[in-house]
Amino acid sequence: MIEVKNVGKIYTNGPAPFEALKDVNFKIDNGEFVAIMGPSGSGKSTLMHILGALDTPTSGEYFLDNKDVSKLSDDELADIRRDKIGFVFQSFNLLPRTTVLRNVMLPLVYADVSKHEREKRAEESLIAAGLEEEHFSHLSNQLSGGQIQRVAIARALVNNPTLILADEPTGNLDTKTGEIVLGTFQKLNRDFGRTIILITHEHEVAEHADRIIFIRDGRLVEDSKSHQKRVIHHTKHDH
Amino acid sequence: MKANFQTKLKRVSRTGLFNFWRNGTVSLASVLIMMVTLVVIGFILFGSAILNTSLTELRSKVDINVTFIPNAQESDILHIKKSLESLPEVSLVTYVSREQSLEAFKQRHADDQSILAALGELNDNPLGAVLNVKAKDPSQYGSVADYLQGQNILSANNLTIVDHINYYQNKTAIDKLIKIINTAHTLGFAITLAFIALSLLVSFNTVRLTIYMSKEEIGVMRLVGASTTYIQGPFVVVGVIYGLVAGLLTLILFLPITYWLGQTTQNFFIGLNLFSYYLVHFPQIFIIIVGSGVLLGAVSSFLAIRRYLRV
Known part of the structure; x- marks a missing residue:
């Protein structure tokens, strides 16, 4: 379902052209939980932007559900994000001063889903992401880091995307809360068959996935099964 | 959807x-x-x-007066009025007869007994008729005055009947304006x-x-x-x-x-x-x-x- 073919990315807006990605190739099937790992500056963020239809590659092709996404316009990319991709970021990226429920409903607004349906699906997503119902009407800036990240996960789930992209989702969380969030991803993958790509620079975080793709200096250097997968069992949480 | x-x-x-x-x-x-x-x-x-x-x-305050000699024929003046009105630069020409000029003069100097007395000494009206000319634009008065200076306003016996045109006295003021x-x-x-x-x-x-x-x-x-x-x-x-x-x-x-x-x-x-x-x-x-x-x-x-x- 995801196929990256000879993808390269060159940034030309700096003082000198910078080659962030060089000839990257891989495939990810439906229902996989993959970590993309690399030190900072390795090109993993660039790769994340391309996988998330936030940017297009300079060369090569990127197929998402058999559709070539690499040559689309800005608005066409927005449609792809709306219909096929859910994002979870280190910095959460929620609307402040807006309720949890409204935040989760936002992608559905742009997908022209009716108000009643929006609320129903947002609530289902929030429950799946493990947020207690009492927080649904809170403003997003009134929650703890772990709770906020679960709202972000719920938002990523709500449009029933082909792919969930999580960029350093535990970066702003303490270890315990981070574990809970990673456990949520594992549960979504295991119980609901969600395809998840986790971008991280930490080995311990990457090991929560089934497969790890290593990126270094813009090249794919290793693509292997996670050797000692960390499985989190107690996903029904805790504060 | x-x-x-x-x-x-x-x-x-x-x-x-x-x-x-x-x-x-x-x-x-x-x-x-x-x-x-x-x-x-x-x-x-x-x-x-x-x-x-x-x-x-x-602009509307600017105008020129063409004063005629007292014994100019009214028909000649009206003829000039007509030709002035046909000029493209001219918007309005008003004829002020000798009698009206005198009346206006008397009114202007109603407080000045000596002038009125001097006027009474004369048996005749010393004032000439006046054509008051308004141009469409102040800058066009020059050409109107030049037209009047031309020969086409001579009376029948080859004598000019225009006494004076006050454009030449007011020229600097008009230009400044x-x-x-x-x-x-x-x-x-x-x-x-x-x-x-x-x-x-x-x-x-x-x-x-x-x-x-x-x-x-x-x-x-x-x-x-x-x-x-x-x-x-x-x-x-x-x-x-x-x-x-x-x-x-x-x-x-x-x-x-x-x-x-x-x-x-x-x-x-x-x-x-x-x-x-x-x-x-x-x-x-x-x-x-x-x-x-x-x-x-x-x-x-x-x-x-x-x-x-x-x-």
């Missing part, structure tokens, strides 16, 4: 209105800044009205442009600042797949609301201002009462002020947000 244009417009307007209310303080500040711009535009409107009325009045009128026009235009440019810049930057504050929000919208219309739309709506509210407030503000200035302008500027001018021309001023506000708000928002559309 594509939303049709109406649903889209409704949704975009609702979001815009919601954002306008939610960011109350920012909205208030933006509206006030925009009001400054609109007040400047309004004052320029009033200023040019005052200037134009004054200049028109000044023409110069002042032209300078006032150019200067007024330049000041207008400068003020409008300045206030546009201030308004544009204010709108840009409000959008800058929302750049995270725009990022989130972009992230979850909002199309350009859904992102840009509400901001343009907010810009339009800024302009609309600022425009209406400005129009209301002009009521007491023009009322207060009305009497002053009437006394100083040849009878133009700013308040009645405002009331009479309200429809045009409404369109200009509110229209400028709405256009300014919409265009500023539209341009300012383009920078943040990339994720």
Whole structure:
């Protein structure tokens, strides 16, 4: 379902052209939980932007559900994000001063889903992401880091995307809360068959996935099964 | 499940209105800044009205008198009047007969007994008839005077019947006036442009600042797949609301201002009462002020947000 073919990315807006990605190739099937790992500056963020239809590659092709996404316009990319991709970021990226429920409903607004349906699906997503119902009407800036990240996960789930992209989702969380969030991803993958790509620079975080793709200096250097997968069992949480 | 244009417009307007209310303080500040711009535009409107009325009045005050010798035949004078009226530069020629000239002279010097007595000594009317000529533009008096100096106004027995033309006495004053009128026009235009440019810049930057504050929000919208219309739309709506509210407030503000200035302008500027001018021309001023506000708000928002559309 995801196929990256000879993808390269060159940034030309700096003082000198910078080659962030060089000839990257891989495939990810439906229902996989993959970590993309690399030190900072390795090109993993660039790769994340391309996988998330936030940017297009300079060369090569990127197929998402058999559709070539690499040559689309800005608005066409927005449609792809709306219909096929859910994002979870280190910095959460929620609307402040807006309720949890409204935040989760936002992608559905742009997908022209009716108000009643929006609320129903947002609530289902929030429950799946493990947020207690009492927080649904809170403003997003009134929650703890772990709770906020679960709202972000719920938002990523709500449009029933082909792919969930999580960029350093535990970066702003303490270890315990981070574990809970990673456990949520594992549960979504295991119980609901969600395809998840986790971008991280930490080995311990990457090991929560089934497969790890290593990126270094813009090249794919290793693509292997996670050797000692960390499985989190107690996903029904805790504060 | 594509939303049709109406649903889209409704949704975009609702979001815009919601954002306008939610960011109350920012909205208030933006509206006030925009009001400054609109007040400047309004004052320029009033200023040019005052200037134009004054200049028109000044222009109409300029004329030349052609005085004929006392024994000129009335038929000859009327013949000249006719030929003057046929000139393209001339807008109006008035004939003042010898008797009327005398009457006017007596009235002007009603307080001066010695002049009246001297006049009584004469058996005859010493004054000649006068043709008062108004040109369409003050700069055209020269050619009218030249025409009169020409030979075509000689009477039958080859004697000129024109006594004198006061253009040559008033030439410097007329030239000076023409110069002042032209300078006032150019200067007024330049000041207008400068003020409008300045206030546009201030308004544009204010709108840009409000959008800058929302750049995270725009990022989130972009992230979850909002199309350009859904992102840009509400901001343009907010810009339009800024302009609309600022425009209406400005129009209301002009009521007491023009009322207060009305009497002053009437006394100083040849009878133009700013308040009645405002009331009479309200429809045009409404369109200009509110229209400028709405256009300014919409265009500023539209341009300012383009920078943040990339994720």
